[in-house]
Amino acid sequence: MSRHVLIFLILALPAAGQDGWLHLDSPAHFRPLADRSWTFENQTFTTVRDPRILEDLTTKDTFDNFELTLDWRIDPGGNSGVKHHITEEIFLIHEKPGYLQGRRASRAELPPGGRGQNYLRGLEFQLLDDQRHPDGARGRNRHTGALYNKLAPTASPALPPGEWNTLLLRVHRGRLEHWVNGQQVLSAPVSGPPSPISLQNHADSIAQFHNIRIRRLD
Numbered sequence: 001m002s003r004h005v006l007i008f009l010i011l012a013l014p015a016a017g018q019d020g021w022l023h024l025d026s027p028a029h030f031r032p033l034a035d036r037s038w039t040f041e042n043q044t045f046t047t048v049r050d051p052r053i054l055e056d057l058t059t060k061d062t063f064d065n066f067e068l069t070l071d072w073r074i075d076p077g078g079n080s081g082v083k084h085h086i087t088e089e090i091f092l093i094h095e096k097p098g099y100l101q102g103r104r105a106s107r108a109e110l111p112p113g114g115r116g117q118n119y120l121r122g123l124e125f126q127l128l129d130d131q132r133h134p135d136g137a138r139g140r141n142r143h144t145g146a147l148y149n150k151l152a153p154t155a156s157p158a159l160p161p162g163e164w165n166t167l168l169l170r171v172h173r174g175r176l177e178h179w180v181n182g183q184q185v186l187s188a189p190v191s192g193p194p195s196p197i198s199l200q201n202h203a204d205s206i207a208q209f210h211n212i213r214i215r216r217l218d
Helices: 003-012 134-138
Strands: 038-041 044-047 053-055 066-074 079-094 115-128 165-172 175-180 183-189 207-216
Antiparallel strands (some): 079 115, 165 175, 175 183
């Protein structure tokens, strides 16, 4: 881990065990997965590439005003994100190859051996290999630190794919902040209903998450 990431952790995070912070480095804090879409080993969650049923890793609890911090890394060409204030949950049956290709249905309609996806619409802290993933060429509002497809980050302090980075996501009284490796890269007014928080499996790449902590804000 780089020196500036360590400085950020010291300055921005409370001492270990301080009241209010919940550690989420356990599958017990997340909804059970219908299929093998993630693995958990050595306190680290890892996406499974192109699973039969594609699912985000979604918390059991809901949150409105909160601070979330975690470490993440993606492979070269990687794509992931952190979603919150989710407004819609959609199940898609994939009838042809490709991400987000399919028809809306209920999970019960998925035939044996069929392929499906549980898709969540909401606000997303984008995590991307800006240079290699095709989404990076579609605009800076899809780069790491962006409010996905809405607002671009003001800086690009993420370390290269394969290295661990730290993010801080804060939502408080209608104000959203994105921090990457100790540098604030976005601030904007937002609104949305309280909801679970989810870590995205984008199907086409590997992403890893650990040191996941969250606390509620008044």
